[in-house]
Amino acid sequence: MTPAGPGTVSIRWSGGDVVVECFGPGGAWLQQQSGRMIGADDTDDHGLAAAEHPVVATAAHADRYLRFGASGDLYHELLPTILEQRITIGEAHRQWKRLCLELGEPAPGPFTRLLLPPEPSLLARQPSWWFHPLGIERKRAEPLIDVARHASKFWEWSALGGAEAGRKLRLLRGVGRWTIGSVLGPAIGDPDAVAVGDFHLKNVIAHNLAGEARGTDERMLELLEPYAGQRGRVVRYVARHGSAAPKFGPKKRIMTMHAW
Template identity: 30%
Template sequence: MSLSVPVSLASGTGAASGAAPGAGAVSVLWESDRPYRLDLSLGVLAHGRKDPSVRIGPGVAWLAFSTPEGNASLALTEQPAPAPGARVLARAWGPGAEFALAGVPALLGDSDDWSAFDQPAFTATLPASLAETRRRNPGLRLPSTGRMLDSIVPVILEQKVTAMEAYYAWRYLVTKYGADAPGPAPAGLKVPPSAEAWRRVPSWEWHRARVDFHRSGTVLRACGAASALERLSEVPLGTDLTARLCSIPGIGPWSAAEITQRTHGAPDSVSVGDYHLAAFVGEALTGRRTDDAGMLALLEPWRGHRQRVVRLLVLSGFRKQAFGPRLAPEDHRGR
């Protein structure tokens, strides 16, 4: 990997929005000798297709977030590169622009090392369909955002509800209480609320967002410990990190796994307790649904890479058979 020295940008093309990057932007060019795909790698950061803080498309991504130095908008665009390498131009705006650029290598998965996974001896242990999925997607990497609260809040909103409900709540609250993204960002791009801003959300707005008091209470507890939680971005992966996340009442092993998959690029993190995942993994690997214990047993031969295996199963296009009516979203607004 190499990263150029930041330079000023006065003009260019904002591919995601068609907007021209105005004066005041800074940029770096990230280069790698390995393949890379923005949409495959960063797609996990979007909480629904209409996430107001993320825009991801083929070859381009926009993200808006806060940093210790202020808010930032980050535009990432794939550039031509000699095979099999990759180049991504990163441009940033706002008071947190320089800080945002410093995190680009981790965000793009620069330290996500698939070399052991791609060894022929390891690949031979994979089902043929999974090995083929990896062959067709060599540019997949696991991102590390390092932004704890921005990952913790949407994961809490996803606890024990449908994805549709959770995505609606995140979109509603970020759109209403987030800040406009700095620079020539796509219309509607928002910086998620700060811990202080989350604490100011009135109780009736949580109801309008269809968030029950258990989840809103967990969000508020996390915001009360935001400074300590943000410091966890420097804590390496391991049981201590999970235990410290789970010290917040309302955050359990499922939430901790979902959080560290995004904040730390956890290659072995499995979301035990997910409503759909165990059945999906079981059916994809054996043709039969299973429970969490069965899923962990199936994934055990690939310990150290279990999240990578799960991501590849999702990319394979396999869909488990649906049975019965869909779960109807629960409306908390009248309570």
């Protein structure tokens, strides 16, 4: 979805060049946004390859061509992120697919299997109990509905800086620090956004930056403090090139919500 209506963007490499094709009423908006989507304006040298910590420096050097993109679409980023609250990523992906199959319309262009996210006015009309057969309980259904009801505000919010956009998002029901930290990076390209409250992330950072098998959110933020302004970038580097935190105990059984 775009401010001008539904649209589809296709971005591909061809002979060393970036080729952008856009379709639908929102195509012109997507064309203007495409440079930010691929991180074309994220070209500054942030100095992380020269960081004192060897893990950060090594990961930053390995990912020196990685760019922070920005979709500019908070609505589209918020919906699947809310679904990821408190469940596994695989189950969240299945629920997102089912939600789009139920309420999404075919996307403009030649991509016959591509669906749009649910249109805000349609999603906002659904009662919370409607989501249960999809595996989405009331605690996540209500934030989805609330996001849909406020969707028109997000275009203005996405033009704000990370801190101000985060303050606005905290006004929404069921949108907390983890959700905000997860969407500000891909939606507005905020390189400092960190998903506080993540089940795994605090352990990954504590293990790689301090050699500690387990960490807390407070410890994670303490270790990331030297990289203020680029903490989200450091998290991405370490997650991609650092080592996994040690695992203890048996695996948890996964039970889908609709089977309860």
